[in-house]
Amino acid sequence: MNKIPKGWEVKKLGEICEITMGQSPKGENVFENSQSLNGLEFHQGKICFTDKFISKSKFITSDIRKIAEVGSILLCVRAPVGVINLTERKIAIGRGLCALKANNQNNNFLYYYLLGLKQYFESKATGSTFSAITLNIVKNCEIPLPPLSEQKAIVDKLDDSFAKIENAITNLINAKENLKLYKQSVLKSAFNGDLLPNTSPTHWEVKKLGEICEINPKTEILLLNESDEVSFIPMASVEAETNIFTESKSKFSKVKKGYTKFRDNDILFAKITPCMENGKICIVNNLKFGIGFGSTEFHVIRPNKNTLSKYIYYFVSQISFRQMAQIYMTGAVGQRRVPSKILENFEIPLPPLSEQNLIVAEIDRRFAIVDKTLNLIDKNIQNAKNLKQSILKKAFSGELRSEI
Known part of the structure; x- marks a missing residue:
């Protein structure tokens, strides 16, 4: 001023x-x-x-x-x-x-x-x-x-600039949504057996998830001291649809009772609305002592030795899987949850372990390209928002005068 x-x-x-x-x-x-x-x-x-x-x-x-x-x-x-x-x-x-x-x-x-x-x-x-x-x-x-005539001229300039920026942001958001749809189409192809040219679903088995995974298994806890710090994962620290989580540390004495227990390579699947629908799912790794504790609103999925965690993760990450799980939710509005029996009885196409590795590798490869593009789009959206602030700063310091 x-x-x-x-x-x-x-x-x-x-x-x-x-x-x-x-x-x-x-x-x-x-x-x-x-x-x-x-x-x-x-x-x-x-x-x-x-x-x-x-x-x-x-x-x-x-x-x-x-x-x-x-x-x-x-x-x-x-x-x-x-x-x-x-x-x-x-x-x-x-x-x-x-x-x-x-x-x-x-x-x-x-x-x-x-x-x-x-x-x-x-x-x-x-x-x-x-x-x-x-x-x-x-x-x-x-x-x-400024005088009223100049106020109007500045507003007209801002209207025009902001409309163009909003249009650019809308296009970027639409591009993000299209890329997310592409990721889902990749997953659909993977579990239909037509993602890779050299794989065929004719010899695949159809298994219930509960036959190849333990759902909410017991997790043995090593001899820990009450004061030992252990890995803790609350619901809020799991990102939606990214397989990314942020672990915190907590004293063993505080979390040994009343929390969900899991170990490295387990899959955490949010069971409560709206976290389940949003896709709060992740594979946990590099846990301290190889074990962790977290929200009671997670189902724990533990694949057997002939099933890749990443293969199961990608399967349950499909929107179609979550939509089906949503149908069978039980409980009051705002507190609806997916029963463990629904996960146990859900059928999944299962290729041999060698083909699971190939399928997961191809999904990873394609998703890495998409995620890199999504990150670039997010940066461009933020740049567009920053541009708005820059234009506003110019407008109210008189710098737009020369452009009006």
């Missing part, structure tokens, strides 16, 4: 905006069904607003206290602090949000400026239970303001 272009001025948001802090409705006035109430639209249990940049939601309510008008800027004042969005319709807002609307200024200029302030608002947040910012912090936030 110390160096602003000639002809610009610095104002506080409270000086140029109407600011409305949200207020949550009473619990007895919250509904679940889509409805229209006093001109306000609601849908599927959420206050209706576009989720272009924000997915925060509140209530369907008849107890409307605070309203954001069409074209208002919504700012999250409670975690996730600093996320913003433009409203496309009149809505009610809960206390996790505030609505801003510029007076006698270009509202979209203000919107773009706030897009670049997430880290600023995060730095101002306080609270032990959840982070939040106050109305005063919002009011006292400063903004550099």
